[in-house]
Amino acid sequence: MTWSPAPLSEVVTLFSRVRTPWWIAGGHAIELAVGHAFRSHADVDVLVLRRDQAAVQEALQSWEWWAADPPGTLRPWRPGEVLPPGVDDVWCRPSASAPWRIQVMLDESEGGEWVSRRNPAVRRAIDRLGAVSADGIPYLATEVQLFAKSRATRPKDEQDFTAALPVLDAAQRQWLADALGKSHPWRDRL
Template sequence: MRSIVAPYGRWEPATPAQVASLFSVLPCQWWIAGGYAIELAVGHHVRDHGDIDVTMLRPDQLHVHDALRGWECWAADPPGVLRPWEPAEVLPSTVHDIWCRPQPDEPWRIQVMLDEANGEEWVSRRDPGIRRPLTGIGKTSPEGIPYLAPEIQLFYKAKEPRQKDQTDFLTILPVLTTAQRRWLSQALSHCFGSHPWQEQLAC
């Protein structure tokens, strides 16, 4: 397993299957996100990963402790600064990232990302005008692992795309449906006005 050195310690990301073994017991929805979501969508390995992201809805946040009993969970509060997150604490709306590891002397294994919801709708934390029914924001791999719909994951990657984000975009682009391309293009227009990916989405 590849180890990545981060400002707050080493990362050795869990695999999607390992995450599923921990989170599948929960009575709420969750999805593999980030670059691993792109790999689950295309069905093969694309690139190395420095971490693994799991998206959950903010109202379900306390279930993280149920999935990771005995683990250390630290909240990014404010962003870029970690602090311990206690099991009964409801995190403020300014906190979106939670870093998790089994023990203090072990590498970080899982990063949980909190997304917003309003009733039966997913609400983008980047722009509350961008919404989707909760039933349409995730997919399931042949192995039964839930992952964030690739067009939503690409929307989050589009703000300041790095080389790995460009790699993910070009990898998933050929398998995006017309509806997925249209949704992503419209979301990019709504949030950014124009974006370099829109021309390729139209092809």
């Protein structure tokens, strides 16, 4: 399956139509926090709360949307269909002959809180879940993105952690340390 990630400017244009929160996620979020690009990316990720999943179909009205059913089978996501917990990723492309352009990740929430899919004890007020870059692009808060990347660190996750570490303030470092728990190797570097 071929990917040709949409540039961030295109993602912002497409998602600016919706009235629900959304954030650039993944490695691009780390680069927005750091203030410059430092590695290549195979895709572009957008985070949307599961409760707001209809916003994806609204933003990408003429596109194809494919839900990634566990354990990794892609299937068409029907207009208006509500994706249940466990179906956390949607691959999007402008047409059947086009490469994949945007990956949407659906995260959980309860009331005014984001809830980690990996550990429901890890939470964050939704109004503190993101930040905005100097050029107005909403992105997932750096410490939250690093927590997501900490599950099974790959070389690119280590690279992102190292690049982001200098921009984390004391509160962000403490939140990440608490979320990681005592045994994660990143904790000692915070």
